[in-house]
Amino acid sequence: MRLCIGLQHACPMALSLLALVASVVVAVGHPTMMAAVETRPAKMARLSRLRGTLPQMSQTALAALLAAAKEAPLPDVSRRADVREAKQLAARTLTPYGPVHAQLPMLCHSGAVKLVEVQSPWPMLHLACQTSEGFSSFISDLCGNVGAPTIQSPWGLIMYSDEVDPGDPLMGKHGRKYQAVYWSILEFGASALSEEELWFTFCTVRSVVVRQMVGGMSALMACLLRHMFHGVHSPSDAGILIDLGGLQIRFFRIATNDWRRASPATTQLPSWC
Amino acid sequence: MIGDELALQQLNCHRGASAEVPCMFCMNVKSKRSIDVLHDRAGYFVLVTCVDCEKFKFHSDVTIRKIAFDLRDRSSVETKEGMKTLQKQLGYSYIPNSLLLCPVLKYKPATLTVYDWMHCFLVDGVFNITVGQTMAVAHKLGVSYKNMASFVATWSWPRRLTQKGAIGKDLFKPSRIATWRKEQKFKCSASEALSLYPVMAAFLQMESTRLGLAENPAFAVLYLCCDVLDHLLCIPRGTCTPEGLAEAIVSFLRLYKLVFGEKHWTPKFHSILHLPRMLAEHKVIIPCFVAERKHKEGKRIAGYLHNTSVDFERSLLEDITSNHLHALRDFVVKPRICSGIARCSETLLAQLQASFPDAISLQVGKRAKFNQFNETEVGDIVLAQIGEPRRGCRNLWCDCRRRRSVLFGQQAETHQQRKATFQVAACRARASPA
Numbered sequence: 001m002r003l004c005i006g007l008q009h010a011c012p013m014a015l016s017l018l019a020l021v022a023s024v025v026v027a028v029g030h031p032t033m034m035a036a037v038e039t040r041p042a043k044m045a046r047l048s049r050l051r052g053t054l055p056q057m058s059q060t061a062l063a064a065l066l067a068a069a070k071e072a073p074l075p076d077v078s079r080r081a082d083v084r085e086a087k088q089l090a091a092r093t094l095t096p097y098g099p100v101h102a103q104l105p106m107l108c109h110s111g112a113v114k115l116v117e118v119q120s121p122w123p124m125l126h127l128a129c130q131t132s133e134g135f136s137s138f139i140s141d142l143c144g145n146v147g148a149p150t151i152q153s154p155w156g157l158i159m160y161s162d163e164v165d166p167g168d169p170l171m172g173k174h175g176r177k178y179q180a181v182y183w184s185i186l187e188f189g190a191s192a193l194s195e196e197e198l199w200f201t202f203c204t205v206r207s208v209v210v211r212q213m214v215g216g217m218s219a220l221m222a223c224l225l226r227h228m229f230h231g232v233h234s235p236s237d238a239g240i241l242i243d244l245g246g247l248q249i250r251f252f253r254i255a256t257n258d259w260r261r262a263s264p265a266t267t268q269l270p271s272w273c
Numbered sequence: 274m275i276g277d278e279l280a281l282q283q284l285n286c287h288r289g290a291s292a293e294v295p296c297m298f299c300m301n302v303k304s305k306r307s308i309d310v311l312h313d314r315a316g317y318f319v320l321v322t323c324v325d326c327e328k329f330k331f332h333s334d335v336t337i338r339k340i341a342f343d344l345r346d347r348s349s350v351e352t353k354e355g356m357k358t359l360q361k362q363l364g365y366s367y368i369p370n371s372l373l374l375c376p377v378l379k380y381k382p383a384t385l386t387v388y389d390w391m392h393c394f395l396v397d398g399v400f401n402i403t404v405g406q407t408m409a410v411a412h413k414l415g416v417s418y419k420n421m422a423s424f425v426a427t428w429s430w431p432r433r434l435t436q437k438g439a440i441g442k443d444l445f446k447p448s449r450i451a452t453w454r455k456e457q458k459f460k461c462s463a464s465e466a467l468s469l470y471p472v473m474a475a476f477l478q479m480e481s482t483r484l485g486l487a488e489n490p491a492f493a494v495l496y497l498c499c500d501v502l503d504h505l506l507c508i509p510r511g512t513c514t515p516e517g518l519a520e521a522i523v524s525f526l527r528l529y530k531l532v533f534g535e536k537h538w539t540p541k542f543h544s545i546l547h548l549p550r551m552l553a554e555h556k557v558i559i560p561c562f563v564a565e566r567k568h569k570e571g572k573r574i575a576g577y578l579h580n581t582s583v584d585f586e587r588s589l590l591e592d593i594t595s596n597h598l599h600a601l602r603d604f605v606v607k608p609r610i611c612s613g614i615a616r617c618s619e620t621l622l623a624q625l626q627a628s629f630p631d632a633i634s635l636q637v638g639k640r641a642k643f644n645q646f647n648e649t650e651v652g653d654i655v656l657a658q659i660g661e662p663r664r665g666c667r668n669l670w671c672d673c674r675r676r677r678s679v680l681f682g683q684q685a686e687t688h689q690q691r692k693a694t695f696q697v698a699a700c701r702a703r704a705s706p707a
Contacts, residue, residue: 090598091591100594101587107370117587119594132601156555160564161280166575175581178589180571182564190509190557196567197604201593204571205586215370217283222372222380230377 095123095130097233097240104223108212116220118203121183121228122240125200125251129242136244138192146187148249151239155251156186160199161221163207177207179217181224274385275559277392278541285382286341286368294364295321295540297337298383298547300330305535321543322535324526326519329546334381340365341373387551390505391560393541395463403498404459404473406533410491416480418450424476425469432650433640434468441465457537463562467502474499490532497525501545508558519549570596610638611648 038046051062068074077086091101100123103115129136149155165177181202188198202224210217229235239250274284282289287297293307294300303309303318310318319328344367348356360366372380394400408418422445430440444461453459461469477492486492501521507513522545530538552558574592578585617637625635640650 087591087595090595101590117590119590124594128598128601131598132604134604134606135601138604138606158559159274160561161276161284162561162564162568163280164568164571164575166572166578176575176578176585178571178575178586180568182567186555186557190559192606193559194509194563195604195606196563196570197597197600199563199567201567201571201590201597203586204575204589204593206581208581209586215368217280218286218368218371218373221284222370222375222378225372225378225380226375 090127091119093123093127095126097122097126100124100127102227104227106220106223107214109214110212114209114213116203116205116209116223118224118227119201120231121200121202122233122235122251125240126242128200129244133245135197139242139249140244140247142187142189143244143247143249149187149251154235158184158186158193159202159221159225160184161217164204175206175208178204179207179210179220180204181221183228275387275389275561275564277389277396277561278544281386281388284372285337285386286366286371286373288360288364288366290540292361292364294362296543296547297364297386298332299543300332300336302329302543304540305538320535321540322530322538323543324523324530324546326523326546332383334383337365337382338373338380341367341371345369345374384554387555387558388544388547389561390545390548390558391463391562393544393548394502394505395466397458397460398539398541399545400466400470400498400502401459401461402457402537402539403495403529405453405457406529406537407477407491407495408459409454409457410489411477411480412454414484414486414489416477416484418445418453420480421445421473421476422450424479425472428472430468431648431653433648434464437464439464439468441469444469463565467506470499470502490528494525494529494532497521497528501525505548505558505560508552513552515549515553518552522546522548609642610636611640611642 047066054062075082077083091099093100098120100120102118102120104118105113106116108114129139147153160182162180163177164180165174167173167176181204182199183202184193184199192198203220205220210220213219215222233240235251241248241250274281276284278289281287281297285297289295290304293304293309294302295304296302301318302321302323304321307318307320310320317330319325323329340363344356344360344363344365347359348367351359356367368374372378373382392398408416408421411417425442425445428442429435434440439462441461444465449460459466474496477495481487481489481492501518504513504518504521526542526546529542548558571589571593574596575589578588621637622635625637640648642648
């Protein structure tokens with residue numbers, strides 16, 4: 001997992017192969033001893049050979065991987081499946097509010113039910129506060145500045161959705177185009193919300209799949225909001241308890257009767273915000 | 274709920290510009306091609322080019338949801354053609370399982386939807402059209418895009434923008450200029466437009482003074498458009514009021530309509546009239562620049578995923594989650610040195626200590642976030658306040674202290690020798706839009 005930090009440009013297969021090569025080098029001779037006696041042209045030739053044997057990756061990725069290998073021994077796993085498992089570690093982490101990733105059923109035009117992979121907001125928020133000291137202290141400071149969320153004054157939610165095309169937009173094929181939904185909290189403030197880290201990715205579903213769903217993007221968003229506010233762990237009941245390293249806060253769903261006041265005939269249920 | 278025009282239409286089942294009612298918030302605003310306005314003797318309907326907000330009949334959450342439920346009920350009895358006409362007239366579509374029809378959520382479309390000013394103004398939007406129209410007039414007076422390019426080339430932008438290629442200096446190529454003139458629209462990215470707009474305004478001011486056209490109305494339209502952008506950029510600082518924004522937008526649109534007419538008027542011109550109300554309701558309007566930046570990560574990961582037949586979504590999202598958690602580990606919002614240097618020359622340290630005798634600790638780096646809103650790098654010009662309040666232009670080295678940021682700078686002449694000592698040089702001031 002540590003390797004993944006600096007190697008964002010490397011594909012999993014490249015990582016796996018490089019780890020294998022590195023383990024072979026360790027088995028043959030100590031790399032630092034070899035490096036000490038090697039001349040620079042020989043080193044360059046060896047690096048060139050190594051790069052040639054690996055799947056394509058950027059120079060930055062390879063340099064970062066080699067630097068990481070120099071600083072600390074590489075993990076003793078080298079299969080592609082291991083890299084994949086490492087990638088899934090965060091997604092499968094179990095929090096008090098369930099696993100970070102969940103699958104939501106969506107009805108398709110064909111009558112079939114399609115499972116959509118989503119990043120569950122409350123488990124992700126819980127995990128982010130647990131793993132990131134900076135993030136949890138940011139929320140602690142925020143509670144001091146704007147007040148902690150309560151059932152009377154809950155924090156606001158911002159949702160953003162857009163279509164993203166990863167490939168060349170001028171090419172005819174757009175099979176990888178996907179609908180991204182991000183969410184964040186309004187009380188973070190305009191300046192903090194200009195940081196990408198404070199926006200969580202709710203889901204990334206291919207546009208082709210969204211078009212197959214009954215209701216399309218609107219139905220997907222409804223499903224996501226139901227999962228967030230009416231799921232197994234609903235913030236409208238006991239709230240969502242987040243531990244900020246000493247300080248604990250609860251995120252609530254707003255529970256007012258605004259909607260009923262606006263339209264007496266329509267509903268008696270609380271609205272969401 | 275924020276997003277671009279298309280995303281908001283999809284979420285709220287609105288038909289957008291293809292409907293006779295192009296705005297999801299207004300009941301009586303008709304598109305330019307609608308004939309209802311001509312036949313409406315009661316004066317209920319208004320055209321999308323109307324800038325008198327008092328004439329608009331706004332939808333509420335209840336009315337929008339009622340339309341959605343009515344369309345659902347009518348869908349079972351109406352013919353296909355009848356349904357199509359009805360949807361076109363109302364401006365909304367019937368979409369089964371949609372957010373509007375969800376009985377659990379009780380979604381409030383009118384209250385919760387917020388237009389994105391970045392898309393309205395800068396993405397093939399109001400600003401692009403206004404610049405195109407103004408320059409078409411300016412061209413007749415002997416002021417061309419070529420002159421503007423020469424003027425823009427003399428300016429320097431903060432390095433953080435230069436590195437991202439968001440300054441728009443390279444935009445002015447002959448082939449592009451020909452397209453802009455032909456289409457009467459200035460095409461550029463949103464970031465480039467944001468960097469260029471103050472310089473464009475300065476250029477036109479200079480040219481109008483030179484030509485003795487101080488009160489040219491076409492130029493005044495662009496100044497007013499820039500004024501609206503100034504207001505919008507002040508929203509995060511809390512210095513923009515809904516009333517002030519409304520006044521700026523209405524003044525701009527009135528003059529635009531008077532000078533350039535309605536030919537190039539798009540629904541985005543109407544959309545910006547709703548921004549002050551949204552600001553008043555939500556206290557803040559978040560532009561989507563950050564979301565567009567966030568797309569880059571997804572694009573980078575998805576670029577390696579070519580097999581879409583198996584678990585594309587899961588694989589992509591797992592990578593995004595994993596990377597996000599790693600990024601959060603180093604997350605800091607407070608003023609800080611973003612790109613520190615391990616060692617600093619003794620000369621520089623002595624200079625800093627002399628300038629800040631009461632400083633508890635000094636940090637030196639190449640890049641720093643010096644307040645909530647701005648980042649600065651070596652080579653940038655900043656307005657520094659050191660000790661007694663005073664203004665001075667200095668190249669930068671930076672010291673961030675608790676509660677307030679203090680900037681201090683002396684650029685090294687041997688800038689290329691990054692690991693060498695930092696020599697003190699005379700300050701060199703440059704023109705900067707900031």
